[in-house]
Amino acid sequence: MIKPVGDDVPMLNLGQPINIGQRTPVDLSQFGRVDDQPSFSSLLKQALDHVNSLQQDTSNRMRAIETGASTDLVGTMIAAQKSSLSFQALMQVRNKVVSAYEEVMRMQI
Template identity: 90%
Template structure:
């Protein structure tokens, strides 16, 4: 017998965005007023710093597992996946920026 859909559907949160962990923090407080727009270079630097911190955290956790100082293998693997995904996303952004730059350079005035 087929069971009718009831409360199980509300558990799925269909149509709701999935939270895959923390998002990259962007500190806009350094820009002062709401009128000030952050520069591309400052946002890019914050993104690079965030990816770097994720990779360092992953490296430290893996080193702790390898030396026996920690038994949190799951936490180390999650940190490794977070750093890997953030690096891949950063590389995609870099590829798009380089592609846009090359296209602008090909334009004739």
């Protein structure tokens, strides 16, 4: 939620010179702990599940069009494009991960 600028928000004072050598402490608690972050494998599984659900939805919509149970051809085509694009994006991520793995395996120790 965006807070409006008011009296409680500090404003930049252009009349004061900026001291570049002075460091202010940074509160890292806003970022959360590393343990709270989801793992790469769980994020990848979520992406796979999402792509799978989009493809199943498209398959169900296509079946409904073919059997005459639905006349929503535009919605079906949009769902097909969504599932196609999400699958292509997932394949690009997979290709990048495989490429990074191969690069690490080629490194000499």
